[in-house]
Amino acid sequence: MTQIVSLQGRTVVVTGAAQGIGKAIVEWVIELGGNAVAVDLNAEGLKATTDALPSDRVLAVVGSVADPELATRAVADAVARFGAVHGLVNNAGIIRPAMIEKMTLKEWQDVIDVHLSGTFYWLQAVGRHMIARAKDGDTTGGSIVNISSDAGRKGSIGQVNYAAAKSGMFGVTMTAAKEWGRYNIRTNSICFGVVETPMTEVVRGEKFRDKMLAQIPLGRWSTPDEVVKSVCFLLSDGSSYITGQHLGVNGGFHISV
Structure with a gap:
């Protein structure tokens, strides 16, 4: 029987790949037979991630996802190295928390630039390549996964920039x-x-822990290795008839019809 989730021979671009969820995605792409283009601004962390993987199946790209020229260059380099790009995971993210009335314009813009504009830059660069392949008769297609958040569905106190950017990613996803x-x-x-990543340390801390866990029906946090399997499913042919959808992988924290 064919393996339901396989990335054999596929090349996947993953942003925010130096740690946490992005690092786990890169490792699973390799585990499932694919090639990974790992992108991150943190050169040292990215090197640590990629050095532990087969050198012939991973390409490290150092730079900011908020740089539109980097996206174009990275896709060209990936095609030169692996022949084509079949998948993209827009995972890179930052937080700059502040209450609305106290948030600076820089705190607002930095988060929008990385999460929302960055998603658009990489989606556009990868999409152009995939469309060109399709017009040349390649029926392989491709899969793009944008990592949003329940903050984009419910709002998030002290993070209007993050919530707005993550909500905007839904519109990008459905339009594409x-x-x-x-x-x-x-x-x-x-x-x-x-x-359980560095970005959620405050939420998981003593001050908020009990209140947050009380809102999660499964009653626990998740690990990067646990949640990224759903990303791999959406990248694979196992999800070949799924598009324009928003999948909640949250232990039941947000339940909707």
């Missing part, structure tokens, strides 16, 4: 799904709950 379906390019988003 509608425009690019004819090229067999699927675009979906995933909303994680509280994952």
Whole structure:
């Protein structure tokens, strides 16, 4: 029987790959037979991630996802190295918390630039390559996964910049799904709950721990290794008829019809 989740021979670009969820995604892409293009601003962390993987199946790209030129260069380098790009995971993220009335314009813009504009830059660069392949007769298509958040569905006190950016990613996801379906390019988003990463240390701390856990039906945090399996599913042919959807991987923290 064919393996349901396989990335054999596929090349996947992963942003925010130096730690946490991004690092776990890169490792699973390799584990499932694919090639990984690992992108991160943290050169030292990225090196530590990629040095532990087969050198012939990983390409490290250092730079900011908020740089539109980096996205174009990275796709060209990935194609030169591996022949094509079949998947993209827009995972890179930062937080700059502040209450609305106290938030500076820089704190607002920095988060929008990384999460929302960065998602657009990489989606556009990878999408152009996938469309060109489709027009040349390649029916392989591709899969794009945007890592959003329940903050984009519910709002988040002290993080209007983050919540706005993550909500905007839903619109990007649905629009790309509608425009690019004819090229067999699927675009979906995933909303994680509280994952054990450096970005969630405050939420998981003593001050907020009990209140947060009380809102999660499964009653626990998730690990990066646990939640990224859903990303791999959406990247694989196992999800070949799924596009334009927002998958909650959150232990039940947000339940909707």
